[in-house]
Amino acid sequence: MPDKTKTREKTAKASRRQREAPTISDVAEHAGVSPMTVSRVINNRTTVRESTRERVERSIEALNYAPSVAARALAGGEEMRLGLLYSNPSSSYLSEFLVGGLDQASRNNAHLVVEQFDEGWSVEELVRHLQRGRLNGIVLPPPLCDSPEMVEALQVAGIPAVSVAGGYAFEESAIVGIDDFHAAGEMTRHLIALGHVRIGFIRGNPNQRASERRYEGYVSALSEAGLELDPALVTQGFFTYRSGLDAAEQILDLAEPPTAIFASNDDMAAATVAVAHRRGLDVPGDLTVCGFDDTLLATTIWPELTTIRQPISDMARAAIDLIVQRLRGDRRDGAKMAKVDAHGHVLLDYALIRRQSDAAPRRRPRPRPRRQEGAAA
Numbered sequence: 344m345p346d347k348t349k350t351r352e353k354t355a356k357a358s359r360r361q362r363e364a365p366t367i368s369d370v371a372e373h374a375g376v377s378p379m380t381v382s383r384v385i386n387n388r389t390t391v392r393e394s395t396r397e398r399v400e401r402s403i404e405a406l407n408y409a410p411s412v413a414a415r416a417l418a419g420g421e422e423m424r425l426g427l428l429y430s431n432p433s434s435s436y437l438s439e440f441l442v443g444g445l446d447q448a449s450r451n452n453a454h455l456v457v458e459q460f461d462e463g464w465s466v467e468e469l470v471r472h473l474q475r476g477r478l479n480g481i482v483l484p485p486p487l488c489d490s491p492e493m494v495e496a497l498q499v500a501g502i503p504a505v506s507v508a509g510g511y512a513f514e515e516s517a518i519v520g521i522d523d524f525h526a527a528g529e530m531t532r533h534l535i536a537l538g539h540v541r542i543g544f545i546r547g548n549p550n551q552r553a554s555e556r557r558y559e560g561y562v563s564a565l566s567e568a569g570l571e572l573d574p575a576l577v578t579q580g581f582f583t584y585r586s587g588l589d590a591a592e593q594i595l596d597l598a599e600p601p602t603a604i605f606a607s608n609d610d611m612a613a614a615t616v617a618v619a620h621r622r623g624l625d626v627p628g629d630l631t632v633c634g635f636d637d638t639l640l641a642t643t644i645w646p647e648l649t650t651i652r653q654p655i656s657d658m659a660r661a662a663i664d665l666i667v668q669r670l671r672g673d674r675r676d677g678a679k680m681a682k683v684d685a686h687g688h689v690l691l692d693y694a695l696i697r698r699q700s701d702a703a704p705r706r707r708p709r710p711r712p713r714r715q716e717g718a719a720a
Contacts, residue, residue: 365406367501374402378499385501423453425666426478428469428487430460433582433610435638436655440484440507443656447663455663460487466496474500480666482507482659488518489551503669505662508553508653517669518688519662523553526651526693527560528567530605530633533649533695535568538703539603539631542570543594545580545587545615547607554582557607557635576601580611587614595622595630602704603631609641612648616700627702637696646699654691661689 367385371378376399383391384399391399402408427444429437441457448455456476460469473481480503487493488509497504508520534542544561547554558577565572575597578590587606591614594604606612612634619630626632626646634641637652 365408367408367499370399370402370406370408373406374399381501423451423480423667423670424456424476424478425453425663426456426458426473426476426481428458428460428481428483428493430487433608433636433638435609435640436636437484439638439655440659443659444482444663446656447660451663451667453663453667466490466492469493470496470500470502473497473502478502479670480504482662482666484508484659485553486548486551489553503666505666505669507658507662509551517665519658519665519691520553520689521653521658521691521693523556524560524563526653526695527557527605527607527635528564529560529695530635530651531561531564532568533697534603534605534631534633534701535564535570537603537631537701539601540570541573541576541599541601541603543576543578543601543604545578545590545594545604545606545611547611548581549579551582554607561605580607582608582610584610584614587611588618591615591618595619595624601630603633603701605633605635607635609634609636609638609648609650612650612700613640613644616644616646616648627700628705631701631704633701641696641698649695649697649699649701652694652696654693657691661691665689 367378367381371381374381374395376395380391380395381399381403384396384403425448427441429440445455456478458469458473458476464472481497482505483490483493484507488506494504494506505517505519507518509518531542542561542565544558546558549555562572576594578593580586580590587610590606590611591604594601595618604612604615606615612632615632616626619626619632624630632648634648634650635653636655637648637650638655641648641650
């Protein structure tokens, strides 16, 4: 019993010390600046005036503030611990992302901790969990990359983050991705060159900037070709197979259906192929179907998908490299990644991959469904 009492007393004292430890908000109040400014100073950003930086550093010293458990671990030479948060509904996308991330973390002598963002958690609860996990930095694949609340909470907590495939340039957060606008435009122009003039489009999750950029690329390419946008040919999806089924049914139920459908990812494109087959349509003879991402799914269905190859594994690798270089104070990003802008954002190349799911539109009428016996003549 006495041993248990002493253990409880030690635990209580440790908890009090943890509660009494100064926070980034305490430093901000002491220095008369915002928590975001303190985060910039801690992460050695050049956007802070020298006088402000000196004031924050004096407050950090006066309060004996340690930026984070993770930062202390780095200073002590411990193994770098990186976190990868995910809530992506596409298992194909996630599996490729994990392969690239795990491989590159190993090459950088870093430990990658994979965490699922449970919808039941608040962002604040998640950040506290990450802090307890002694993580030095975070990689945010979609859709978390497009959450301002998530990125800002990590910044305030002093945890560096790299967003992958996010279209919004959050302040102090680097981005790794491709040019979704030009990629979608190139696919649309490819379909037009084949002779298609009625091209359906399935949009991605409306909460993701990449979805909007792909739609904008589709619209722009139609306009360039002098084709009028028909709103009936555009349906909303959510990057899931299930949403692709519903969207394809809606488009193909039109009195004048399209001769081609361009889906914003491979999951929804695969669902479109399934709906076409169920209706007795030949792909690509009766209907061309194209996707986006070039995940494993693109080559495991028949016909194999024509799609935009987004280098998912390479984006994960680039994100790991970028976060490691930032944590180690290495600004020579160009040594590993050729296209890095002034904000440290990395743009990788995409490619249009043509397979068996696209063709020129039929010049003859589509076969009509067989009339059921007993139907009126």
